[in-house]
Amino acid sequence: MTKKKVLTIGTLIVIVSFVIFVYVRYFFVFGEGVKAGEMNYFVLKGYVFKTYEGRLIQTGYKSTGGAAIQSNEFKFSVTDSAVADSLMLSSGKNVELHYKEYIAPLPWRGVSEFVVDKIVSVR
Numbered sequence: 750m751t752k753k754k755v756l757t758i759g760t761l762i763v764i765v766s767f768v769i770f771v772y773v774r775y776f777f778v779f780g781e782g783v784k785a786g787e788m789n790y791f792v793l794k795g796y797v798f799k800t801y802e803g804r805l806i807q808t809g810y811k812s813t814g815g816a817a818i819q820s821n822e823f824k825f826s827v828t829d830s831a832v833a834d835s836l837m838l839s840s841g842k843n844v845e846l847h848y849k850e851y852i853a854p855l856p857w858r859g860v861s862e863f864v865v866d867k868i869v870s871v872r
Contacts, residue, residue: 774853778849779850784825785805785846786843787843827865828859836868845869
C-alpha cells in the first residue's frame with residue numbers, strides 16, 4: 750500500500766469514529782420514561798442560549814438517617830415552547846412528565862441530560 754492510501758484510510762477512520770462519538774454522546778437517546786411529582790420551579794434562563802429549566806420534587810423516599818422522609822429532585826430541560834408554556838402555569842401542581850435522557854447536554858438543548866418532551870398529566 751502506498752503512503753497516500755494509508756493516510757486516506759486513517760483519516761476516514763478518524764472522521765467516522767468522531768462522528769459516531771458525537772452522535773452517541775449528544776444525540777443518542779440513552780433512556781426515556783415518566784417522572785411524577787410537584788413542580789417546584791420552571792424558568793427561562795441563559796446567557797447566550799435561552800433554555801427552559803425546571804425542577805420536580807418527588808416525595809416518599811426514605812433518608813439514610815432513620816424513618817424521616819426525604820424528597821428527591823428531578824432537574825430537567827424543555828426544548829418545545831408549547832410544553833414550556835404549559836409548564837409555566839403548573840408551578841405547585843402535581844405533574845407527570847415524559848422525558849428523554851441523553852448522555853451529555855448541548856448548550857441549546859439545556860443544562861440537563863433529561864429533556865422533557867411532553868406532559869402526561871397535571872393534577
